[in-house]
Amino acid sequence: MVPLSWYIMLSAVVFSIGVLGFVTRRNLIIVFLSIELMLNSVNISLAAFSHYLQSMTGQILVFLVIAVAAAEAAIGLAILIAFYKNKPTIMADEISFMKG
Amino acid sequence: MTLPQIFFAYFAITITGLSLLVVTRRNPVHGVLWMLVLFIHVAVLYLFLNADFLAAVQIIVYAGAVLVLFLIVIMLLDIRKEESERRFNWTWPAGLLAFAAFMVFFIAILRDFQVFPGPGQYSIEFIKSQGNMMTVGKVLYGQYLLPFEIASLILLVAIIGAVVLVKKRAE
Amino acid sequence: MFNALNIRLIAPELMLALTALFLLLLDLMVRRKDIVAFAGIVGLIASVFVNYRLSAMGMSGSTLQGMFIFDGYSNFFKMIFYINLFFTILISLKYMVIEDASLGEYYALLFFATTGMMLMAGATDLIVLYLGLELMALSTYVLVGMLRRQVRSNEAAVKYFFLGAFSSAFLLYGISLVYGLTGSTNLVEIASKLHSLNLINSPITMLALIFFIVAFGFKVALAPFHMWAPDVYEGAPTSVTAFLSVGPKAAGFAVMGRVFFEAFGGLQVQWSSILMPLSVLTIAVGSIIALSQTNIKRMLAYSSIAHAGYALIGIIVGTPEGLTSTMNYLMIYTFMNMGAFAVVIALKRKGFSGENLEDYAGLAKQHPAAAALMLVFMFSLTGIPPTAGFIGKFYVFMEAIYAGYLYLVIIAVIFSAVSAFFYLRVVKFMYMNEPETEVVLSMSKPLGISLAVTAVLVLIIGVYPEPLLNFVRASLW
Amino acid sequence: MENTLNQLNYPILSLIVFTPLLGALLLIFLKGRGAIRWTSLLVTIGALILSFPIYSAFDKTTYHMQFQERYEWIPSWGINYFIGIDGISILFIFLTLLLSILAVLVSWKSVETKVKEFHVAILVMETAMLGVFVSLDFFLFYVFWEAMLVPMFILIGVWGGSRRVYAAIKFFLYTFVGSVLMLVGIVVLYFSGNETLDIIALSNIQYPLKLQLWLFMAFFAAFAVKVPMFPFHTWLPDAHTEAPTAGSVILAGVLIKMGAYGFLRFSIPMFPDAAGIFVFPIMVLSVIAIIYGALICFAQKDIKRLIAYSSVSHMGFVTLGIFALNTQGVEGGILQMLNHGIITGALFLMIGIIYERTHSRMISDYGGFASFVPWFAGFFIIFTFASIGLPGTNGFIGEFLIILGAFSSSKVFGVLSATGIILGAGYMLWLYQKVFFEKNDTDRTVPDLNPREFLLLLPLVILVFWIGFYPETFLSFMHVSVDHLIEKAGTGTNAENMLTEYISGMFGGSL
């Protein structure tokens, strides 16, 4: 039997890597992927909880998260494209016309 | 170590490694491809956790739809010229520090996470007897009807949003 | 089973969602967008009516398997959302034409976002809460980026989207931890499980709590999770900025109140002590950085950050009275902020942003009425009696002092004096500077109505707050 | 309470207080400068006339609040619309009503831009000021107290002098910081006093000493800034100097009285123990203010600024008198506030009048004016000597009573404060000499007072001598109330003696 904490640790590690990617990468596509990583890490832990708690809620939530993630992807990428049309860049630190 | 544990160890290490690859690749296309591999691994983990339905959704929606969307967008944006630029923000050491701190905190806090509440009704046997799909369906359309409906709204918004944002308008 | 499926209790939300769908269809059929907006208002009023009827019938209680609740608390916040939506539509009509982005979808998205907020306010399950939040968030991402030919708007959308998604990942992580600990996502059940399983002092619970704070803090723009706000507020279409500065913030407070008080009621001391420094930091950051702003939208963004800090004090107090004071604050904030943005919008015309403080120079000479209204809103935001802003602050401070947070209040009042400076600057430009350029207001009837209504309400609440207070109190118990 | 709640059977005070506000609302719909000016003049005069019944019906034999009106306002918080006056506040009502008329009159010609806004601001200001003096509920009090800031801010900032914006913002922020601290104090008081903000009820509670100290300090922050006491005075010269004449008159005449009024109405009766402890430092600050304000006057080049600093000095007398905590001191303090309102108000009016002709406030631009504006010079000298405290003028009565009171409570302070009289003579006569004497350029033509200006100053001159020769008219209102106040202040336990003794020990035990 795999202990629950292993899953949790895996989830934590992936989550942290997602955070790392979010704050360090310039390319917003990769940043977006980092967010997906974080969502996946949550999904892993949710699925694990669901399994160990013998509860269905976790699985439902994972399903819904995936749905939301898809929606997010659609909108996020649309926003990126909209931006790109005006200023051809997708580098995080170049999208900083407003500051202060 | 038991066999499941070895299996898990493999997946854990691979997923971690893939995650790192995703966030470090210069070329976003590579990142997306590594992500694909990662998603498949995660899907297997879902199977491992008796979540067949999720595994399927993971492959179909995530790997099949979302990542393809990513690839299309990457192609659309034609960002080749940026491949030669810096990969990381100037603040990357701070990010690394945050990462390290997160790791430390998580390990310290979540190291021996246990399940406290008693087991619920959806034991492996119960699910097996009904079939995973059936169980999920019943719960989803019963108890979680409202969230499901909201999710539909969210998807609708996503469609409208995408259209509003990128559709060519008749000026 | 269908007994529990009491759909009536979610009728207002349904009404709104259906209105949104109807607007999408209507948009295809009519060319004139003001008809769409008008239809939207009809739908809105219908929803309000339904809501009112339901509460007048004494309906309340949870529905849909305990996912959703119809109670006074959520009704109060729904009130805020309705008002927010109503005024946003009114001030958008002409503005979106000027911005060349008059789309039927715009109104539909406003309705979807409001539906999301209402779901958040009524959510008694973390899953609904999360989905409501995402519904609201996704709609607002699009709304922010609505002016797709303007880089500013795009940039705002990019930032808002990425940071928003980032914060909701934290929320999810928190939800997963709570779920793992308690085996449930239902707020009441979480509370009882936390209690019965003796998890109150567990660090994991704390971790989950902190992640909730991060996510909710992001929505209400608490420092240091506030940094998206100025950029997004500045870049977004002004009407959307007005919408954003009230709706998601109120929704954030709504879920904060609900989750903290219901699910984490046992950890009140802990979350109070976490929120307290955040509140101070928020007020300080908002007040101080606002001082050096020259763009009024950006300044109002910082001001709204500071106001989040004040409103948070009521939550920190950790008593139902405290929560009441926060609710009261938010309602008042809705009026004054909407009013202020309405004036900002009035200045906008083709080829003239009207967003710089300099653009307000001599406004009192050219448009005394607009200047006077702005004056009222600015002083209300400062918290000078007899405007509503004072009542809001007074109530919050009162409850905080009652609970013993004297020093917090002293800091808060001192920063409110600091904040007076930048509000005064607007007044200064309007009244004490000579006009540099001729300002033509793009007034329209709906805009005029919203200005008049907000100003009158700001003054009425300031002079006679009793009905509002009764309403707030009645909604909580 | 007895049946002296309201001798008149109609809500006289509300009527007085809100008449100007209604007038302001009316103004919004008026067009034409003349109409606006006449309307606001009539409204202010009307308010004064409305107030006549209260002077005759006022019962001088009781310290209870009279003409009370009490309606539920915000029952959720136990807050009432509760107003009434006693012998302390009645004079301020009169002063406010009078000076408001003059403020309108003096602006007849000098305000040419945004006339409507100006008069609206003045009238709103009048309501707020009156409100402060009649409020018997802290919440109501605070509402009026803060509401004053807005019109005043606008008055200074829009129609003021060259540095008006700076002055306006400084004024606003300064007083705002002070009053928000008071707000905290009010809320604390609310919970220490059975969740009520009824000033009378709160006055009857004995608070623990430590709480009293804190509350006293919170209120002190607001009142000391408003008075203004040294070292919180710097907003005053800027605000007074830059404000338009009407603004200066109201500022000097009424606004800065509110701080001292606050001490009388709240600080002393509610926190007698704390007041006892703070007597020493406040008297020290008062004496410093007297001397400091006077000394600074010698260094001024701007007439208005000089008068403004002289206000610091005179208000030092007021606070000194009040905190002498004996009948003469307090009565002198109250009377001196009235006096200061009349005298300094008049001086600002006169400076405004002459400024309209010369467009300069610099002392060096004047000289020899006594020959071409003799009436003006004559009026000015009356107020100059009233300000100096010449017997026969109102200034004398106030200052004498204050010094008497201060001297009997502490000889050192009495003596030190009396030096202010010498210095006062010094700078005022210096000013007068520089403005009206010396030079003799005959080719300069400056018109003398016109009938409007004459009428404007006449009531003040009459008051100067009236109070100077028969102060009893005014003092008689306050006798009973002041005695009651002193009695209350005397109820403080003697716990503070330890502190005072300790401090005076450091000064050789001679105070």
Place this chain on the structure above:
Amino acid sequence: MLKYTLIPLLPLIAFIINILFGRKYIRDKAHWVSVPAVLGSFVLAVSAFLDVKAGDVINHNIYNWIVSGDFSVSIGFLIDPLSAVMLIVVTSISSLIFIYSIGYMKGDGGYYRFFAYLSLFVFSMLVLVMANNFLLLYFGWEAVGLCSYFLIGFWFHKRSAADAGKKAFIVNRFGDFGFGLGIILIFLTFGNLEYHQVFGEAGSIIGQSINIFGYNVDTITLICLLLFSGAVGKSAQIPLHVWLPDAMEGPTPVSALIHAATMVTAGVFMVARCNPLFSMSEVAMNTVAVVGGVTAIFAATIALVQNDIKRVIAYSTVSQLGYMFLALGVGAFSAGIFHLYTHAYFKALLFLASGSVIHALHDEQDMRNMGGLKKYMPTTYKVFIIATLSITGIPFLSGFFSKDEILWRAFQHGDLGKFLWFLGTVAALLTAFYSWRLIYMTFHGKFRGTPEQEKHLHESPPVITVPLWCLAFGAVFAGYVGIPPLFMEHGDVIGEFLAPVLGHAQGHGTHAEEYFVMGISVFVAVAGLIIAYIMYMKKKDLPQKLATAFQPVYKLLLNKYYIDELYSKTIINPALKFSDKIVSGLFDGLIIEGIVNGVPTLIGSFSQRFRKIQTGVSSTYGLFMVFGALIIIGMVIFW
């Protein structure tokens, strides 16, 4: 009662009429308002005097002036022998000077103003004199100061005049500072301010003391000294004498009325009025006496070398006032008042006569530019001689009687008295000298002014000379109400008259001693005359020689002991500098303003600095969120 009330009220009415309507309507007819008023007062004063003489003492409260707690003071009049005498002095001299002014001020632009102020002055002085309590006394006291301010600065275009008026007022304020405190102390001690009450209870507080700055001071002494400080200011005694010479900037009638005959003697009157208090404090009495004595001689020395005709007389006034205080200080209150009374006549005469001279010379006041006026202005010369004889104490003129009484009383007054007598005698010598010097320089020798002036030299018109003669009459015969018992039993009518108020002067001495004292004083008077005659008539280069020989002394005297310079160097300039540089510049300008403006500036700079954190890069924002979360986790969970 109306009769008594009208005494001060008539001039007040005249003032009001003149000041309100003078400029437009009355103009050069102002005297038709004021002169009848003051004459009316005079008549009423005489009538009041007769009432008092018949034994009445009028003590009447008109109304309660100030009431506050246990403090209560009325406006009310006390007419007793002392005030009756003062009333006569004030109203009579005023009447004469008013008439004189008609001629003197003719054609002045401020004619109406002048009479208005003078009327106001008379009102104030009468209030001062008639007051029945200390506060009303103070009222009059300040009001005469006010009038003095107006009248000194009457020609306000002249900077020196404006300065002098201001100086007079402010220097007086220094004295009044003490005076006021004295009154307050009286109230706190006796609980009352009415003369009768206070004096009646005065005995009960002997031995009481007050703690001041850690020292125990006898209450009554303290009160007396504080009151006396007021008198020092008003009566121009050392060290507050500096204003009086400068006050000569005012028109001459003013100098005569205010700065010689009446106002400056208010201090004497006040001390005399408070004799029950003063006589209870040896320290106070001695202080009064010494200050008086020293002032007498000090002022006289300055007068020796002054060249401005009015200044000489002004210093003479200071000196004579010193005499009066000397008298009071040795307990000879009635002698002091007696001298006040005689002095009023001859000093007013001196001033008016010199005014006549000045008038004739078109405002020339420097004696070096005069000379030989005898032949142009015989009347003036004659009255001048009479006045000088009187002031120098030539026997059987009024000055002789009063001066002699003072010196005799001083002589009787123990060791200190002897010393004071010595001072007084020397001062008498000096007085004689400078008075005659003045006469010689002005009226004898050759005219030293411009030919232009000489052309216009003329005797003054009757409106000026008649009052001069009236005063001359007073200067000769006023003293006959105080013939010393030595010559005539019950000759000291005024002493007897005043006795109920001022008490009988005690003192014992033999007739021989009295003759000795008298002889000495007559001798010095004559000696002064002779010395002056020698120096200014015979050896005209002697003064010059002496001046060069005793250069330092001469300079010192010429510059009035440098007292003005001392004050401006040590008090006024440092104070002004202190207020300008330290208080206004450093403290208010830098420290307080610095803090007040510094805090917002600081917050503003914070604002500028903190806004840089908002980089605009979403990664940074994320980083802040993450660190925010991390810090909270670290604080909450791991702390």
